[in-house]
Amino acid sequence: MLQVAHIRENKEAYIKALTKRNFAAQEVFEQVLELDEKRRNTQTQLDQVLAESNKISKEIGQLFKSGEVQKANELKAKTGDLKENSKSLSEELNRVSQELNELLYTIPNVPNDLVPAGKSEDDNEEVFRKGEIPKLSGDALPHWELAKKYDLIDFELGNKVTGAGFPVYKGKGARLQRALITYFLDKNIAAGYTEYQVPLVVNEDSGFGTGQLPDKEGQMYHIQNDDLYLIPTSEVPLTNMFRDEMLDESQLPIQCTAFTPCFRREAGSYGAHVRGLNRLHQFDKVEIVNVVKPEESYQMLDNMVEHVKEILNELKLPYRILRLCGGDLGFTSALTYDFEVFSTAQDRWLEISSVSNFETFQSNRLKVRYKNNEGKKELVHTLNGSSLALPRVLAGILENYQTENGIKVPEVLVPYTGFDIIN
Known part of the structure; x- marks a missing residue:
């Protein structure tokens, strides 16, 4: 399976090389990079939500220790929303990652320069x-x-x-x-x-x-x-x-x-x-x-x-x-x-x-x-x-x-x- 980073860095060279296989890579590569961009953006959002959730959880603990129960309960309600958001983002991340992998599985290896062009x-x-x-x-x-x-x-x-x-x-x-x-x-x-x-x-x-x-x-x-x-x-x-x-x-x-x-x-x-x-x-x-x-x-x-x-x-x-x-x-x-x-x-x-x-x-x-x-x-x-x-x-x-x-x-x-x- 090709690495997405290598596709991104060598896109045009890979497209040219794969023509030896009679494989049209242009459209497939564009879909791969689009899905990868979506995957990375979703991962970033999920990381941000989880980081915020962890930060609030620590604040809640400190508030309970200091006796500020009402403020702690208010923040707890917010963590519930964050958990729902993280769950939704995790599901989306899994879906996009699976779709990306399934697409990558359809792409053959890039032939070496020594491979001659030909159909059969x-x-x-x-x-x-x-x-x-x-x-x-x-x-x-x-x-x-x-x-x-x-x-x-x-x-x-x-x-x-x-x-x-x-x-x-x-x-x-x-x-x-x-x-x-x-x-x-x-x-x-x-x-x-x-x-x-x-x-x-x-x-x-x-x-x-x-x-x-x-x-x-x-x-x-x-x-x-x-x-x-x-x-x-x-x-x-x-x-x-x-x-x-x-x-x-x-x-x-x-x-x-x-x-x-x-x-x-x-x-x-x-x-x-x-x-x-x-x-x-x-x-x-x-x-x-x-x-x-x-x-x-x-x-x-x-x-x-x-x-x-x-x-x-x-x-x-x-x-x-x-x-x-x-x-x-x-x-x-x-x-x-x-x-x-x-x-x-x-x-x-x-x-x-x-x-x-x-x-x-x-x-x-x-x-x-x-x-x-x-x-x-x-x-x-x-x-x-x-x-x-x-x-x-x-x-x-x-x-x-x-x-x-x-x-x-x-x-x-x-x-x-x-x-x-x-x-």
């Missing part, structure tokens, strides 16, 4: 590419056919048990999945991240804190009886661990990693492009989250990009990195890099990671601050990234490593799987 994913900017796309035989299969051929994943059984988008991993498929999870976690821990096991459901405050609510409300599974949400990513519980915290500068940076299943309704997703593992309602993901000082956040973003690159280099998968344009940038992000693996059998790129800097957008919602060495309190910057999302990585491995004799296992994973080929 077609306008994203490729900034890096590595790996040779393997030449497969003419009878090469897509991953859903390979999963069936080698009895690795049963999509129909998942459909029977739950529904479409909830696959069942079997045998070597399950072991390869587990190997990837452990490998990803080991890489993250070796890079300085602390591993956490976190809840798979969160409350509404957590959803608002990291920006999934209200923006992605329709994409989250909601448990109505308990008013809880299944997590779309472990970013939500990991980042919310620091909600309403005042951190010390010596604690930063805080680096967290976690493996969790993730749940997304993916409403409106249909067609051949979502077949197999391409898009699921439940999938496994290893996440990295960083809480840092503002001046260090973009260096941390670069570090995260290099970290994910190292993992993909070790898996020896062909991949590219895209800098997302304004039209494809996530609501909460200031700058995002997407990693995509090439699916040779499908002849298309599959997104397997997003690495993002949210600057103060999440921390302002979460009220996560730190006290620097000079005692000044500042909002932290938060960042997160997939390291990595498993379904499409697995799809890339199955398709790119297929041979006439079976599916080879990437060398770096063999110590984790205990086998080097699936046949």
